[in-house]
Amino acid sequence: xxxxxxxxxxxxxxxxxxxxxxxxxxxxxxxxxxxxxxxxxxxxxxxxxxxxxxxxxxxxxxxxxxxxxxxxxxxxxxxxxxx
Numbered sequence: 001x002x003x004x005x006x007x008x009x010x011x012x013x014x015x016x017x018x019x020x021x022x023x024x025x026x027x028x029x030x031x032x033x034x035x036x037x038x039x040x041x042x043x044x045x046x047x048x049x050x051x052x053x054x055x056x057x058x059x060x061x062x063x064x065x066x067x068x069x070x071x072x073x074x075x076x077x078x079x080x081x082x083x
Contacts, residue, residue, distance in 0.1 A: 004040055030058040037062060 002018025004025035009015075019025030024041030035058055039051040048070045055062025066073060 003042070028060050030060070032057060035062065061063060 004019035004023075005016065006019070006025050006027045007014060007016045008027075008029075019026070019040070019072045021042050024039060026037065026039050028037045030037055035055050037053040037055070037060065039049075039052075039053075041049055043049050044082065050068065050070050050073045051064055052066040052073070053062040053064050054080065068076075
């Protein structure tokens with residue numbers, strides 16, 4: 001069983017991929033105007049780490065806008081919602 005699971009749905013239907021603790025998982029949603037990437041993996045302390053990146057056009061890797069634990073990401077999002 002995979003530790004990570006990614007799904008996408010487009011005009012050709014759904015597709016999915018799994019990732020292990022060793023590989024993590026990288027997901028990229030791209031358009032001609034920009035893209036967003038999310039990476040999930042476990043660190044040495046067994047914490048789930050999240051990296052969110054953006055890039056111009058349809059590049060697969062971009063500029064990191066967040067890197068930290070899932071709990072830190074959720075806290076940041078709650079602060080943004082409250083503002």
